[in-house]
Amino acid sequence: MTESLISYDDAIAAFDPAMGLEVHVELNTNTKMFCGCAVEFGAEPNTQTCPTCLGLPGSLPVINGRAVESAIRIGLALNCEIAAWCRMARKNYFYPDMPKNFQTSQYDEPIAFDGYLDVEVDGETFRVEIERAHMEEDTGKSLHVGGATGRIQGADYSLVDYNRAGIPLIEIVTRPITGAGAKAPAVAKAYVATLRDLLLGLDVSDVRMEQGSMRCDVNLSLAPKGSEVLGTRTETKNVNSLRSVERAARYEVSRQATLLTDGTSILQETRHWHEDTGVTTSGREKSDADDYRYFPEPDLVPVAPSREWVAELKAALPEPLRVKRARLQTDWGFTDLEMRDVVASDAVVLIEQTVAAGTTPQAARKWWVAELTRRANSDGVELTELPITPAQVAAIQALVDAGEINDKLARQVFEGVLAGEGEPAAVVASRGLAVVSDDGALGEAIDRAIEANPDVAEKIRDGKHAAAGALIGAVMKDMKGQADAGRVRELVLEKLT
Amino acid sequence: MPEITRDEVRHLADLARIELDDAELDHIAPQLSVILESIASIAEVAAAEIPPTSHAIPLTNVFREDVVRPSLTAEQALSGAPASEQQRFSVPRILGDEQ
Numbered sequence: 001m002t003e004s005l006i007s008y009d010d011a012i013a014a015f016d017p018a019m020g021l022e023v024h025v026e027l028n029t030n031t032k033m034f035c036g037c038a039v040e041f042g043a044e045p046n047t048q049t050c051p052t053c054l055g056l057p058g059s060l061p062v063i064n065g066r067a068v069e070s071a072i073r074i075g076l077a078l079n080c081e082i083a084a085w086c087r088m089a090r091k092n093y094f095y096p097d098m099p100k101n102f103q104t105s106q107y108d109e110p111i112a113f114d115g116y117l118d119v120e121v122d123g124e125t126f127r128v129e130i131e132r133a134h135m136e137e138d139t140g141k142s143l144h145v146g147g148a149t150g151r152i153q154g155a156d157y158s159l160v161d162y163n164r165a166g167i168p169l170i171e172i173v174t175r176p177i178t179g180a181g182a183k184a185p186a187v188a189k190a191y192v193a194t195l196r197d198l199l200l201g202l203d204v205s206d207v208r209m210e211q212g213s214m215r216c217d218v219n220l221s222l223a224p225k226g227s228e229v230l231g232t233r234t235e236t237k238n239v240n241s242l243r244s245v246e247r248a249a250r251y252e253v254s255r256q257a258t259l260l261t262d263g264t265s266i267l268q269e270t271r272h273w274h275e276d277t278g279v280t281t282s283g284r285e286k287s288d289a290d291d292y293r294y295f296p297e298p299d300l301v302p303v304a305p306s307r308e309w310v311a312e313l314k315a316a317l318p319e320p321l322r323v324k325r326a327r328l329q330t331d332w333g334f335t336d337l338e339m340r341d342v343v344a345s346d347a348v349v350l351i352e353q354t355v356a357a358g359t360t361p362q363a364a365r366k367w368w369v370a371e372l373t374r375r376a377n378s379d380g381v382e383l384t385e386l387p388i389t390p391a392q393v394a395a396i397q398a399l400v401d402a403g404e405i406n407d408k409l410a411r412q413v414f415e416g417v418l419a420g421e422g423e424p425a426a427v428v429a430s431r432g433l434a435v436v437s438d439d440g441a442l443g444e445a446i447d448r449a450i451e452a453n454p455d456v457a458e459k460i461r462d463g464k465h466a467a468a469g470a471l472i473g474a475v476m477k478d479m480k481g482q483a484d485a486g487r488v489r490e491l492v493l494e495k496l497t
Numbered sequence: 498m499p500e501i502t503r504d505e506v507r508h509l510a511d512l513a514r515i516e517l518d519d520a521e522l523d524h525i526a527p528q529l530s531v532i533l534e535s536i537a538s539i540a541e542v543a544a545a546e547i548p549p550t551s552h553a554i555p556l557t558n559v560f561r562e563d564v565v566r567p568s569l570t571a572e573q574a575l576s577g578a579p580a581s582e583q584q585r586f587s588v589p590r591i592l593g594d595e596q
Contacts, residue, residue, distance in 0.1 A: 029563050030563045030564065030565050031561075031563050031564065031565050031566070035566075036561070036564060036565055036566030037565070037566070037568045038565045038568065044571065044584065045571065045583065045584040045585050046571040046574045046575060046584055046585060046586070047568060047570070047571050047574075048568050049568055049569055049574045050566075050568050050569055051569075054569075054574060056577075062559065062560070062561040063559065063560050063561060064560070064561055064563050065560030065561060065562065065563065066562075066563035067563070068560065085557070087551065092512075094514055095591070096586070096588040096591060099586075142588075142591070143583070143585065144591075145582075152591055152592055153592060155590060155591070155592070156590060157587055157588060157589055157590055158587075158588050158590070158591055159581075159582055159583055159585035159586065159587055159588075160585055160586040160587075160588055161584075161585050161586075162574070162586070291508075291512055293509075293512065296551035296552075298551070298552065300559075301552055301554070301556045301557055301558070301559050302551075302552070302557045302558075303557065303558060304557040304558055305558075
């Protein structure tokens with residue numbers, strides 16, 4: 001079926017997509033939502049559990065106050081109303097990722113609701129309406145044993161680690177995003193990227209998609225162009241990178257358009273996104289899975305944030321993302337076009353951190369937007385996933401500023417750092433990349449260049465300093481690029497004039 | 498009057514992973530209907546000014562400080578598990594007959 005999908009362009013010419021995005025964010029509290037267990041990523045299995053998060057008889061949950069505070073701040077930053085009174089609810093289902101046989105969540109009383117987030121695509125602003133943001137807890141992690149490649153299908157049994165069970169989670173749900181047409185997948189990606197930067201600014205989560213602290217489900221349906229009626233939607237799970245959000249949405253547009261064009265109806269189902277093959281496949285058909293029999297959690301009393309507390313939290317929010325970006329653009333002296341490229345490359349925060357580490361904005365932009373974005377694209381990864389930090393980029397630029405390496409050598413240092421060869425200074429040393437500042441060695445190379453290009457040397461002697469470029473080029477080639485071109489120029493002119 | 502059908506009881510039992518045979522369904526469905534009727538008569542008494550109650554005590558905002566407390570060791574956590582492997586709880590095949 002994959003080969004016979006109609007193209008995205010053809011699909012979008014005939015149909016209008018409507019999208020809903022559900023983003024789950026793990027909070028960066030010290031402890032879990034309902035107990036005092038630590039929440040460190042990567043701990044040994046089942047070392048961060050207690051009777052409460054294991055659901056043992058007689059244990060009682062108590063809400064983490066800081067998680068509530070983070071939830072309210074997220075709601076406020078998303079321009080939401082904050083509930084004056086709301087309850088936690090039990091979502092009942094039998095699945096071993098929750099040892100209690102229910103997940104403590106919120107049902108019809110979310111702590112935050114009716115907000116919006118403005119996102120930018122190609123200089124155009126789209127307002128994404130937020131339906132709700134509610135508090136819940138994360139589930140355990142399963143390893144599937146037997147069967148093919150660790151998948152749940154065909155597994156003989158599963159092994160569960162409950163370290164993650166009970167980590168505070170905020171689920172942010174949008175209203176259907178319509179009217180974006182062909183740009184819908186790009187809007188989805190921009191929404192997730194903007195949301196991530198907003199959460200980073202609030203310092204409420206690590207928002208590391210590759211570590212699962214931010215996860216996205218993409219709901220998508222198609223309607224014939226011009227029709228107001230929403231089509232049957234699919235819910236694609238496991239979309240865990242920014243690129244995948246866009247790719248999965250594009251794939252579903254093509255897939256659904258192909259079915260609809262054939263006169264086949266869309267099945268309302270959960271689908272799984274496969275990063276490697278770039279397709280979605282049908283998940284379990286769960287006809288009665290919506291029957292979670294929610295009811296108010298009897299072990300927890302209602303949450304009723306006072307209006308004073310909410311006002312206090314609102315007053316202390318960091319500046320809104322749009323305001324911040326406008327300020328950064330002014331501070332950095334970037335043109336609108338440069339800033340648009342920075343946003344499109346998803347490099348705003350990276351540049352901010354690089355500048356904070358002492359690099360000029362233009363140099364930070366040059367490396368992140370030109371050099372490293374190209375590298376990320378060719379490797380098929382997110383810019384933020386490249387194994388290089390803003391501090392390392394700043395260190396490389398500092399080496400350039402100190403005259404120890406030039407831009408050309410710097411590119412080799414980037415390669416070395418990305419290849420895991422260590423810190424920039426170590427890469428310079430191990431690869432022998434430092435520019436030759438030894439005037440003796442440079443002098444010999446200049447003598448060789450003058451000898452090989454007597455006519456050029458003559459012109460310079462006659463006062464035509466512009467001709468020096470040819471000699472500098474020859475010297476740089478002789479030195480395999482490991483020379484400071486400025487110093488070479490000085491020495492050439494010194495010798496010939 | 499609210500009445501719960503045999504099929505609804507069967508569905509709920511299924512969701513709750515409780516196996517009921519036909520005789521048990523015949524026995525339980527009418528009983529549940531009686532309970533629902535009793536609840537409904539309370540609803541008739543409750544006037545509009547009486548809010549629905551989900552908690553016996555009128556408390557709100559009972560929060561915990563975000564301070565780490567010692568967890569169980571993995572050995573303690575797994576001590577009640579019927580089976581474990583690789584320091585994890587071993588659970589039977591998740592996708593069963595329906596897949």
